[in-house]
Amino acid sequence: xxxxxxxxxxxxxxxxxxxxxxxxxxxxxxxxxxxxxxxxxxxxxxxxxxxxxxxxxxxxxxxxxxxxxxxxxxxxxxxxxxxxxxxxxxxxxxxxxxxxxxxxxxxxxxxxxxxxxxxxxxxxxxxxxxxxx
Numbered sequence: 001x002x003x004x005x006x007x008x009x010x011x012x013x014x015x016x017x018x019x020x021x022x023x024x025x026x027x028x029x030x031x032x033x034x035x036x037x038x039x040x041x042x043x044x045x046x047x048x049x050x051x052x053x054x055x056x057x058x059x060x061x062x063x064x065x066x067x068x069x070x071x072x073x074x075x076x077x078x079x080x081x082x083x084x085x086x087x088x089x090x091x092x093x094x095x096x097x098x099x100x101x102x103x104x105x106x107x108x109x110x111x112x113x114x115x116x117x118x119x120x121x122x123x124x125x126x127x128x129x130x131x132x133x
Contacts, residue, residue, distance in 0.1 A: 005045020008120060009064070013037070013050045015117050020048070023094040024076070024122070065119065068099065073113075073121040077131045081110040084126050088112045096122070 010016040014032035021028040026046065030037045037048040055062055065071065078087055085102045091114055092098050099113035099121060111125035 005047060007047035007049055008118075009049050009051045009054055009062070010118055011051055011064070012117070013048060016048055019095070019116050020046075023091050023096055068115055068119045069121060073123050075123045075125065078124060078126045079128075079130045081126055081128045084110045084112055084124055087124050088114070091124075 008016070013034065017028055017030065017032055017034075017037060020026040026039060026041055028037055028039055035050055035053045037046075039046050051062070051064065076087075078084055081102075081104065088098070088102050096114040096116070097119075099115050100111075102110055102112040104110045109125050109127050111123055114122050114124070116122060
């Protein structure tokens with residue numbers, strides 16, 4: 001098996017499309033009244049699904065975390081420590097919820113955390129060099 005991508009099950013799809021498109025700069029073409037969003041971000045499939053639609057498809061009710069979601073994070077990489085600080089300030093100014101301001105960790109990474117409108121954690125980090133896979 002190969003990893004294809006990951007998806008978020010969201011309560012308010014229009015609000016989440018707006019956040020990921022306008023605050024984080026994801027290239028989302030779908031209208032705000034869509035049922036699903038599929039996009040490629042830096043070679044990774046990223047999907048947003050409306051919770052109600054997904055529950056109807058499964059024919060069962062699911063439970064969801066409220067507040068900050070500590071089950072996973074979305075990690076975004078930038079090339080420099082300065083860019084971590086700059087991007088943190090930019091996305092907070094655009095409406096992201098600040099969770100942890102930029103800090104340089106003992107393992108050499110500068111990192112910070114924000115949350116999307118439904119509490120999913122997003123890390124912005126750097127090891128002060130271009131991304132290597």
